[in-house]
Amino acid sequence: MMELELNNITKKFNKVIAVDDVSLQVKPSEMFFLLGPSGCGKTTTLRIIAGLERPNRGTIKIKGKDVTMVPSHKRNLAIVFQRWALFPHKTVYDNIAFGLKMRKMPKEKIKSKVENILGTVGLFGFEDRYPRQLSGGQQQRIALARALVINPTILLLDEPLSNLDLNMRRKMRIELVNLHSQLNITTIFVTHDQTEALSMADRIALMDKGKIMEISTPYEIYESPKTEFTAKFIGERNFIPGKVSLTNKSKVIVESDKGLHLQIPISARAPLSKNDKVNVFIGPEKVEISKKKSANQENVFSGEIQNVMYLGSIKKYQIILECGEVIICDMQTISDSDILNCCPGEKVIVTLDPQSCVCIPKKAKKEGAY
Numbered sequence: 001m002m003e004l005e006l007n008n009i010t011k012k013f014n015k016v017i018a019v020d021d022v023s024l025q026v027k028p029s030e031m032f033f034l035l036g037p038s039g040c041g042k043t044t045t046l047r048i049i050a051g052l053e054r055p056n057r058g059t060i061k062i063k064g065k066d067v068t069m070v071p072s073h074k075r076n077l078a079i080v081f082q083r084w085a086l087f088p089h090k091t092v093y094d095n096i097a098f099g100l101k102m103r104k105m106p107k108e109k110i111k112s113k114v115e116n117i118l119g120t121v122g123l124f125g126f127e128d129r130y131p132r133q134l135s136g137g138q139q140q141r142i143a144l145a146r147a148l149v150i151n152p153t154i155l156l157l158d159e160p161l162s163n164l165d166l167n168m169r170r171k172m173r174i175e176l177v178n179l180h181s182q183l184n185i186t187t188i189f190v191t192h193d194q195t196e197a198l199s200m201a202d203r204i205a206l207m208d209k210g211k212i213m214e215i216s217t218p219y220e221i222y223e224s225p226k227t228e229f230t231a232k233f234i235g236e237r238n239f240i241p242g243k244v245s246l247t248n249k250s251k252v253i254v255e256s257d258k259g260l261h262l263q264i265p266i267s268a269r270a271p272l273s274k275n276d277k278v279n280v281f282i283g284p285e286k287v288e289i290s291k292k293k294s295a296n297q298e299n300v301f302s303g304e305i306q307n308v309m310y311l312g313s314i315k316k317y318q319i320i321l322e323c324g325e326v327i328i329c330d331m332q333t334i335s336d337s338d339i340l341n342c343c344p345g346e347k348v349i350v351t352l353d354p355q356s357c358v359c360i361p362k363k364a365k366k367e368g369a370y
């Protein structure tokens with residue numbers, strides 16, 4: 001049985017459609033992400049799940065039971081917001097104990113639960129501190145402890161790491177993944193940060209303008225995006241606009257607006273016809289560049305390095321092909337390629353491996369389907 005089901009949820013605020021016919025299913029113990037740009041309806045969706053907003057249309061089921069009309073405090077969910085909203089005048093102990101006191105749990109039981117959960121988030125011994133005496137990361141863990149201590153059916157997290165600096169954010173991502181595999185609690189995590197979603201999710205629902213564009217695993221959503229929106233939002237891909245100039249049983253040829261001819265194996269998912277307008281996407285890590293002619297026969301072009309950026313673990317090359325198309329290529333700095341010594345102005349051979357090219361119709365025929 002599914003842990004959570006949203007069926008055709010729609011929420012309007014006056015004329016704004018914040019959530020537009022959203023349906024999704026979350027499995028028990030899953031780490032499920034709602035990902036999308038600011039304003040796409042993630043928080044509203046989460047608040048609807050929590051019972052803090054009433055949808056105009058649609059139903060919500062938790063463990064198979066319809067809770068659409070069940071008030072928030074009877075859904076047994078816990079939510080952690082972007083601003084952690086700890087009570088500033090309460091100690092860590094009282095912050096965490098708050099929900100248990102509301103539930104009228106006996107004192108001794110509260111004490112052991114609070115101590116237990118403080119151990120889980122690695123802050124045993126911090127009971128008497130006030131929020132202002134804690135670092136951002138510690139406050140975040142207290143907010144998490146306060147949510148977890150009530151044993152919620154589902155943990156809802158709304159951008160819980162975005163108030164932290166980058167290093168702390170990276171550390172907390174790993175801690176949260178570890179905590180999740182230890183507690184196995186079904187978690188819905190809202191973020192606008194694709195790296196966060198890719199690195200932590202079991203599955204990702206990608207949203208745009210209130211709609212779900214695609215639901216997939218991180219691998220699927222990165223390697224085989226199904227919509228133009230996905231391909232542009234996830235990763236930093238090269239995209240080459242053009243149109244289909246030939247199709248046969250095994251491949252299509254796309255002629256780019258600048259005159260590049262690209263061979264692409266037919267993908268069963270996106271049937272294409274001649275003259276269809278498309279975008280061809282290829283990740284910068286999949287572009288091959290070399291000084292010598294490559295063994296590959298297809299999609300091999302000459303170009304010239306325009307600039308090189310050193311980013312520590314990779315070097316990023318901007319290359320202009322003879323037809324004028326500009327391609328970005330990432331190369332691992334530990335590779336033994338002769339390219340690593342190349343400077344702007346040098347000629348190179350660029351290969352856009354057909355298997356790595358993703359070809360998506362400009363107005364995807366199945367936009368929004370998944």
Ligand SMILES: Nc1ncnc2c1ncn2[C@@H]1O[C@H](COP(=O)(O)OP(=O)(O)O)[C@@H](O)[C@H]1O
Nearest residue numbers: 013016017018037038039040041042043044045
């Ligand atoms: N209480 C509200 N009243 C009016 N409009 C709202 C309200 N909450 C959200 N919205 C609007 O709904 C849309 C989705 O908002 P939100 O769910 O907060 O997006 P996200 O969390 O993805 O940034 C936005 O256009 C936002 O301005």
Ligand SMILES: [Mg+2]
Nearest residue numbers: 039042043044
């Ligand atoms: Mg939000």
